[in-house]
Amino acid sequence: MPIVNRIAEFADEMTEWRRDLHAHPELGFKEHRTSDAVAAKLAEWGIEVHRGIAGTGLVGVLKAGSGSATIGLRADMDALPILERGTGPRDHRSTNDGVMHACGHDGHTTMLLGAAKYLAETRNFDGTVHFIFQPAEEGLGGGDKMVQEGMFDRFRCDTVWGMHNIPGIPVGHFAVAPGPMMAARDNFIITINGRGSHGAMPHQGIDPVVVGAHLVMALQTITSRNIEAQDALVISVTQFHAGHAFNVVPDAIELRGTCRVFDPAIQASLPGRIQRIVDGVCATFGATGTLEYLKGYPATINDPAQAAVAAEVAEALAGVERVDRAPKPVMGAEDFAYMLNVRPGAYIWTGNGDTAGVHHPDYDFNDEALPHGASFWSKLVEDCLPRR
Amino acid sequence: MPVVNRIAEFAPEMTEWRRDLHAHPELGFQETRTSDVVAAKLAEWGIEVHRGLAGTGVVGVLISGSGGRAIGLRADMDALPILERTGKPYASTNDGVMHACGHDGHTTMLLGAAKYLAETRNFDGTVRFIFQPAEEGIGGAKRMVEEGLFARFPCDRVYGMHNMPGIPVGEFAVVEGPVMAAGDTFEIRVQGRGSHAAMPDQGIDPVIVGSNIVIALQTIPSRNIKAQDALVVSVTEFHAGETFNVIPDNVVLRGTCRTLDPAIHASLPDRFRRIVDGVCATYGATAEIDYRQVFPVTMNAAEPTRVAAEAAGAVAAKVVTDRRPLMGSEDFAFMLNQVPGCYVFAGNGEGASVHHPEYDFNDDLLAHGASYWSTLVERELKRG
Numbered sequence: 221m222p223i224v225n226r227i228a229e230f231a232d233e234m235t236e237w238r239r240d241l242h243a244h245p246e247l248g249f250k251e252h253r254t255s256d257a258v259a260a261k262l263a264e265w266g267i268e269v270h271r272g273i274a275g276t277g278l279v280g281v282l283k284a285g286s287g288s289a290t291i292g293l294r295a296d297m298d299a300l301p302i303l304e305r306g307t308g309p310r311d312h313r314s315t316n317d318g319v320m321h322a323c324g325h326d327g328h329t330t331m332l333l334g335a336a337k338y339l340a341e342t343r344n345f346d347g348t349v350h351f352i353f354q355p356a357e358e359g360l361g362g363g364d365k366m367v368q369e370g371m372f373d374r375f376r377c378d379t380v381w382g383m384h385n386i387p388g389i390p391v392g393h394f395a396v397a398p399g400p401m402m403a404a405r406d407n408f409i410i411t412i413n414g415r416g417s418h419g420a421m422p423h424q425g426i427d428p429v430v431v432g433a434h435l436v437m438a439l440q441t442i443t444s445r446n447i448e449a450q451d452a453l454v455i456s457v458t459q460f461h462a463g464h465a466f467n468v469v470p471d472a473i474e475l476r477g478t479c480r481v482f483d484p485a486i487q488a489s490l491p492g493r494i495q496r497i498v499d500g501v502c503a504t505f506g507a508t509g510t511l512e513y514l515k516g517y518p519a520t521i522n523d524p525a526q527a528a529v530a531a532e533v534a535e536a537l538a539g540v541e542r543v544d545r546a547p548k549p550v551m552g553a554e555d556f557a558y559m560l561n562v563r564p565g566a567y568i569w570t571g572n573g574d575t576a577g578v579h580h581p582d583y584d585f586n587d588e589a590l591p592h593g594a595s596f597w598s599k600l601v602e603d604c605l606p607r608r
Numbered sequence: 609m610p611v612v613n614r615i616a617e618f619a620p621e622m623t624e625w626r627r628d629l630h631a632h633p634e635l636g637f638q639e640t641r642t643s644d645v646v647a648a649k650l651a652e653w654g655i656e657v658h659r660g661l662a663g664t665g666v667v668g669v670l671i672s673g674s675g676g677r678a679i680g681l682r683a684d685m686d687a688l689p690i691l692e693r694t695g696k697p698y699a700s701t702n703d704g705v706m707h708a709c710g711h712d713g714h715t716t717m718l719l720g721a722a723k724y725l726a727e728t729r730n731f732d733g734t735v736r737f738i739f740q741p742a743e744e745g746i747g748g749a750k751r752m753v754e755e756g757l758f759a760r761f762p763c764d765r766v767y768g769m770h771n772m773p774g775i776p777v778g779e780f781a782v783v784e785g786p787v788m789a790a791g792d793t794f795e796i797r798v799q800g801r802g803s804h805a806a807m808p809d810q811g812i813d814p815v816i817v818g819s820n821i822v823i824a825l826q827t828i829p830s831r832n833i834k835a836q837d838a839l840v841v842s843v844t845e846f847h848a849g850e851t852f853n854v855i856p857d858n859v860v861l862r863g864t865c866r867t868l869d870p871a872i873h874a875s876l877p878d879r880f881r882r883i884v885d886g887v888c889a890t891y892g893a894t895a896e897i898d899y900r901q902v903f904p905v906t907m908n909a910a911e912p913t914r915v916a917a918e919a920a921g922a923v924a925a926k927v928v929t930d931r932r933p934l935m936g937s938e939d940f941a942f943m944l945n946q947v948p949g950c951y952v953f954a955g956n957g958e959g960a961s962v963h964h965p966e967y968d969f970n971d972d973l974l975a976h977g978a979s980y981w982s983t984l985v986e987r988e989l990k991r992g
Contacts, residue, residue, distance in 0.1 A: 359853075403806060407852045419842040419864040420789060420935035429843050433822035436815060456805040457815050458856065459849035466793040467745075467864050469844050478852045480806040551806035579804070 222392050222538050224595040227338050231591040234334045237261075238587055239312035241326035245299030245319045248356030251276040254297045254329065258353050261333055265340035267351065270374070274365035276355040279375050282339055285346030289605045292350040292377030292563065293597055294556060295332035296325045296357035305581035323578045324385040327585030327593070329353060331383065334594030339601055347605035350375045352559075361517070363555035367562055379526055380565040381600060382556035383593060387578060389571030391588045394534035394596065395547035396568040398524035400482035403452070405553030406490065407478050409512040410435065410498055414505070416471035428473040429462050431507045435475060436460070438497045446493060447486055454480040454551050480551040482519045520557040526566040533600045534568065538592070570596065610778060610923055612979040615724050619975040622720045625649075626971060627698035629712035633687030633705045636742030639664040642685045642715065646739050649719055653726035655737070658760075662751040666739040667761055670725055672989075673732030679988045680736040680763035680947065681981055682940060683718035684711045684743035693965035709962045710771040713969030713977070715739060717769065720978030725985055733989035736761045740939070747902070749939040758946050765912050766949035767984060768940040769977060773962060775955030777972045780920035780980065781931040782952045784913040788906035789838070789866035790873040791937030795898040796821060796884055800891070802857040811855055815848050817893045818859040822846065824883045832879060833872055840866040840935055866935045870905050877901070903937035909948035916950040919984035923976060954980070 223231075237257075244253050255276040259269045262280040271278045276297070304313055304320040314320050321327075336351050352371070356362030372380075389395060412432055417425025436457045443453045459476035463469070481487045491513040498509040522530075527545075534543045547569065556567055570593050576582035611619075625645075632641055643664040647657045650668040658667040664685070692699050692706040700706045722737050738757070742748030775781065798818050803811025822843045829839045845862035849855070867873050877899045884895045908916075920927045931953070940951055954977050960966040 405806070405853075418936065419844050420791070420840055420866040420937070422840060422842055427842065429822060429846055430826065432846065433819035433843075436819035437823070440816070454806055454808060456808055456813070456855055457819075458805050458852060458854060460815055460818065460846045460859065462847075463845035463862070466844060466862055467791075469842055473846070476849070476852055478805045552804065553806070 223591045224338065224598055226342065227334060227591045227594045227598065230337065234330050234590040234594065235587040237333060238326050238330040238585060238590060241329060242312045242321045242585070243315050245314050245316055245321045247301060247319055248298040248358055248360040248362060249275050251297040251355050258329060258333065262336055262351065265337055267336055267340055273369055273371055274355055274362050277362060277366050278353050279371065280336060280351035281375065282336065282349045282351070284343040285607060287346035287605060289347035290350065290376050290378050291347065291601060291604050292352050292375070292380035293332055293335065294352040294354060294380060294382045294559060295328040296354050297329050298325055298356050298358055298362065300358055300579060302579065302581055306584065310584065320581070321585065322580065322583045323358065324572065324585040325357065327385055327589065328383060331590055331593030332597060334590060335597030338594065338598050344607060345601050345605040346607045349601050350377055357555050361555055364558040367558050372562060377563050379604065380559045380563040381530070382567040383596070384554070384567065384569055385572040385585060385589060386569045387572045387575045389569060391571045391573040391586055392538055392592050393542045393571040394538060394568055395544035396522065396527050396530045396534065396566055397545065397547050397549060398522055398527040400519055400521050400549040401567045402520035402549065402554040402557065403480035403482055403551045404487045404519040405478060405480055405516040406487065407514040407516055408476065408494060410475040410509055411472060412502060412507050412509045413472045414507045417469045419467040419469055422469055425469050426506050427469050428507055429469070431502060431505045432460060432462060432473045432475055435498065435501045438501050439494065442493055451486060452482050452551065453486055480553065482549060484519065517553040517555050518557045518561055520554045520560060520567050522566040523564040526564050529604065530566040530568045530600065533603050534596060537595055537599050610925060611975045612724065612982055614728070615720060615975050615978045615982065618723065622716050622974040622978065623971045625719060626712050626716040626969065626974060629715060630707045631698045631701050633700050633702055633707045635689060635705055636686040636744055636746045636748060637663050639685045639741050646715060646719065650722055650737065653723055655722060655726055661755050661757060662741055662748050664741040665748065665752050668722060668737035669761065670722065670735045670737070672729040673991060675733035675989060677989055678734035678736060678763050679985065680738050680766035681718055681721065682738040682740060682766060682768045682943060683714040684740050685715050686711055686742050686744055686748065688744055688963060690963065690965055694968050696968060706965065707969065708964060708967045709744065710956065710969040711743065713771055713973060714769065717974055717977030718981060720974060721981030724978065724982050730991065731985050731989040732991045735985050736763055743939040747939065749942040753942050753946055763947050765988065766943050766947040767912070767916060768951040769980070770951070770953055771956040771969060771973060772953040773956045773959050775953065777955050777957045777970055778925040778976055779928065779955040780924045780952055781928040782913060782917040782920050782950065783929055783931050783933070784908050784910055786868040786905050786907050787933050787951055788938040788941065789868050789933065789935045790870070790905045791903040792865040792876060792899065792901050794863055794865065794880060794900065796861040797858055797896045798888065798893055799858045799895065800893045803855045805853045805855050808855060812892050813855050814857070814859045814893055815855070817887060817891045818846060818848060818861055820887045821861060821884055824887055828879055837872060838868040838935065839872055866937065868905055868933050873901065873905060903939065904941040904945050906938045906941040906951050907944055908950045912948055912950040915987055916952055916984060919987050920952060920980055922983050923979040
């Protein structure tokens with residue numbers, strides 16, 4: 221039984237919702253139309269709606285029976301600043317040029333709406349479901365803001381759950397690992413102050429380009445020399461900004477980049493380690509450097525007990541052969557981590573089939589995945605909040 | 609006899625010319641007013657004027673006696689895209705353009721010599737007064753040569769002069785061999801394969817490749833040429849990426865090479881190619897190199913240097929003959945590549961260095977420079 225029958229019946233309706241959201245993408249914290257659409261649907265189905273959490277965020281509350289158990293299900297609503305390209309006909313193409321649902325949050329929102337509709341109709345559970353629709357997952361920390369604004373104080377959740385589509389995993393398949401799923405993400409800005417000179421007379425200055433090049437290389441040794449081989453760490457210098465004339469060695473340069481890591485202890489060690497490399501390499505050449513280390517999303521780490529629950533629900537729904545209980549974690553970051561940091565729960569992946577990768581201008585959420593995701597949410601609620 | 613008496617007499621007039629040019633600076637190949645001023649003065653003194661070479665270039669021809677020898681004296685006319693900060697009453701009236709390298713003085717000194725030589729004609733042969741456009745990096749001299757400067761106006765020798773802040777006025781530096789470096793520019797476009805910053809394994813990181821190239825290029829001076837030879841390789845620009853979380857597809861490096869040795873100069877494009885290709889191969893990237901040999905070495909020939917030193921010695925308090933060459937480049941090298949000659953430095957006294965917004969040519973130098981030119985002509989083209 222891969223899909224709940226009742227959900228299969230309104231799958232076409234979900235596809236309409238999804239394509240409407242896809243055609244009207246909105247950037248983080250600006251999801252006004254999306255937020256209105258979600259609120260209207262929840263209200264239509266008799267779900268209590270609370271708006272204005274982290275701006276455009278909202279929480280729907282649905283109670284059944286008299287049980288005190290609670291659960292939070294979270295979907296993200298924001299789109300990306302990408303110009304949609306898409307191959308083949310795509311009637312639901314973005315009507316907001318330069319903004320695109322290139323990460324499938326349109327699908328995530330729709331799957332959670334589908335579950336809300338089903339659960340409001342059937343109420344085959346005992347307790348309270350919180351449908352959490354968060355703004356600004358893409359780098360702006362909407363999840364963090366909801367937590368900081370007291371969401372879990374206002375809406376008690378014994379557990380909290382998130383779901384993300386993954387291109388490359390077949391539709392109807394799920395993957396969920398105990399422990400790390402997504403990495404912590406920190407960014408850094410390094411400024412190297414040398415001393416400018418004429419390009420022909422470098423001895424009169426201190427060349428910050430040479431210092432920067434050495435720094436790029438030296439930073440790679442954190443991954444290769446300072447952590448245990450089986451631990452995961454990525455340090456990428458993604459920007460190198462230096463100079464604007466052929467014949468002038470600049471005074472200063474700037475490097476920018478990002479660190480991805482699962483282990484909080486390694487993450488905690490990075491500012492110090494990078495600072496020592498910056499200081500050491502700069503000292504070698506007589507330059508000075510400053511490091512601005514910007515702490516970002518924490519790692520998304522599944523509670524092993526909740527990961528097992530999610531895997532069991534998925535297996536019951538899709539079959540054992542369609543659930544991967546040990547997927548390799550991804551080095552991307554996810555702001556659902558802020559919710560998992562304060563509540564036990566799990567983050568699960570659902571297959572999007574053979575599509576372009578997320579954040580690609582050709583990407584599209586796969587509508588066939590909608591009833592699978594909505595069925596998972598519904599089954600999860602019915603398993604976690606069983607009727608007595 | 610530090611300065612020719614007749615020239616000393618009209619030194620205040622030269623100062624007026626120089627300050628007029630200073631107030632009206634023009635960028636390379638746009639020296640229309642300057643060119644008009646120069647042509648009018650030469651014509652006024654009875655010198656045959658040829659215009660239009662390399663656009664705004666001017667050649668004045670002055671013949672005296674029946675001698676068959678000809679020498680070329682060259683001055684540059686263009687200014688720089690710099691906002692002047694001298695606060696002088698004759699400061700630039702063309703905002704953002706400035707005579708910050710003293711070409712106003714160079715032009716005036718050569719005009720002074722033309723006026724004196726046209727009056728006195730105390731020589732036997734032909735003097736070519738060459739006023740070139742666009743010395744500052746856009747190849748005015750090269751274009752004059754390509755447009756037939758020396759075919760139309762044959763010269764047995766060609767001479768150039770540049771002012772030098774930091775050397776006292778009245779002192780000259782006249783050095784045999786290389787005096788200014790060959791200057792090249794390069795652009796290296798490293799093509800990797802972009803990826804999400806969290807998943808570098810799915811791409812080829814061109815920032816790493818570019819950084820290795822920056823470091824590897826430094827081994828050309830340190831490992832590939834003789835220790836006593838001069839070579840500078842500077843990567844002055846490194847352009848990579850726009851966002852924290854995306855490893856870019858490609859990076860662009862730009863920079864300059866300077867050397868005093870023509871053989872090393874010739875070897876650089878190939879050495880670059882091998883280093884860039886080797887580093888790219890290491891990481892699986894590819895690269896395009898746009899290597900441009902812009903300026904040759906400015907090389908002073910032995911005999912013209914000896915004559916120039918004598919002429920300078922006749923007018924100068926001091927002549928230095930063992931000054932270190934400069935690693936900057938000079939467009940006059942294109943003329944010296946065609947015709948043997950000598951490029952000398954004349955002290956501009958204390959003050960800001962060239963290309964600085966507070967720089968100003970020192971008017972006290974005008975009479976010394978014009979006297980040097982005149983004496984050089986009288987020695988090169990001695991009356992029988």
